[in-house]
Amino acid sequence: MTEVEALQAALAGEHAAMYGVGVAGGKLSGARFRAATDTFEQHRRNRDRLTRLVIAAGETPVAAEAAYDLPQAVSNTATAAALVLLIERRLTAVYGDLVEAAGQPAVRAFAIQTLLATASAQLAWGGAPVAFPGDV
Amino acid sequence: MVPGAVALASCTDDSGGSGTAGGAKSPDGVQPAEETPSTDPAIVAALTAAATLSTQLSLQYTALSTKFPALRTRLAAGAKYHASHLTRLKAVPGVQAVTGKAQAVPSTSAAALTDLAKREKAAAVAHAAAAAKVSGEHARLLAMIAAAETQLAITLTPKKKADQQ
Numbered sequence: 001m002t003e004v005e006a007l008q009a010a011l012a013g014e015h016a017a018m019y020g021v022g023v024a025g026g027k028l029s030g031a032r033f034r035a036a037t038d039t040f041e042q043h044r045r046n047r048d049r050l051t052r053l054v055i056a057a058g059e060t061p062v063a064a065e066a067a068y069d070l071p072q073a074v075s076n077t078a079t080a081a082a083l084v085l086l087i088e089r090r091l092t093a094v095y096g097d098l099v100e101a102a103g104q105p106a107v108r109a110f111a112i113q114t115l116l117a118t119a120s121a122q123l124a125w126g127g128a129p130v131a132f133p134g135d136v
Numbered sequence: 137m138v139p140g141a142v143a144l145a146s147c148t149d150d151s152g153g154s155g156t157a158g159g160a161k162s163p164d165g166v167q168p169a170e171e172t173p174s175t176d177p178a179i180v181a182a183l184t185a186a187a188t189l190s191t192q193l194s195l196q197y198t199a200l201s202t203k204f205p206a207l208r209t210r211l212a213a214g215a216k217y218h219a220s221h222l223t224r225l226k227a228v229p230g231v232q233a234v235t236g237k238a239q240a241v242p243s244t245s246a247a248a249l250t251d252l253a254k255r256e257k258a259a260a261v262a263h264a265a266a267a268a269k270v271s272g273e274h275a276r277l278l279a280m281i282a283a284a285e286t287q288l289a290i291t292l293t294p295k296k297k298a299d300q301q
Contacts, residue, residue: 016144019144020144068144070144071144087144090144096276096279099267100272100273100275100276102271103271105268108267109268112275112279113264115279115283116260116279119283119286120283120286120287122287123287123290123291128213129217130284130287131216131217131220131221131284132220132224132280132283133280133283134276134280134283135280
């Protein structure tokens with residue numbers, strides 16, 4: 001996987017994450033809803049950063065889809081939190097790919113920082129520590 | 137389903153192209169008999185430093201478990217993960233951990249957990265910085281170790297009352 005391929009994969013992942021967290025937020029309230037809002041904003045910032053990196057690499061950023069298939073039905077607080085946890089887990093692996101593929105120090109630094117952030121976010125959504133977050 | 141939407145698409149193990157490959161084989165399928173260590177000395181130095189830090193953390197987990205048996209269950213996962221980190225790091229040719237001694241253990245279990253959380257956080261910072269200075273699979277390994285230490289630091293940190301509500 002080249003650096004730009006990994007950047008595009010991460011960007012596609014962030015598009016999907018924004019969609020999924022948005023759906024999950026519709027089933028949350030109170031502190032959980034606020035946490036989902038913060039999570040959504042973090043993924044928006046990641047999306048914007050990745051878009052700039054892809055453009056800087058001379059490529060056209062992958063576009064978001066109108067809708068995505070969800071891996072599970074989201075019908076209540078528990079399933080909404082489970083969806084966000086799944087999204088964060090998968091993004092951690094995507095950023096692991098980007099760390100590995102990165103050639104530019106700035107890209108690698110961003111990937112490492114975001115891998116750590118998504119690994120931490122997993123705990124906020126009901127996950128437990130693992131030996132190698134982002135391993136495939 | 138959108139192919140690029142990996143955050144919501146199902147993951148498969150057969151996609152290749154990422155992760156660390158197992159033992160390399162020659163085109164005729166024969167495993168090389170004995171490979172001379174050829175890893176970049178700078179990478180070996182970075183991974184050796186990480187292995188040494190992982191060893192020190194492992195010793196700290198052991199010391200805490202010995203002094204506070206009631207914490208053993210809570211400390212089990214972290215101890216196991218650091219052992220896994222050490223195994224992966226030492227699998228790189230030339231990497232060896234320098235074994236030291238466990239640091240002083242605080243007198244109460246609460247203080248000991250806080251101290252261990254700080255050590256995990258410091259290790260995560262060090263390993264993330266080390267990951268930024270290397271590349272490829274070694275950068276990924278160090279970043280994943282830093283991520284695990286970040287998770288462990290969070291779970292070991294006593295929750296404030298406001299967080300528990």
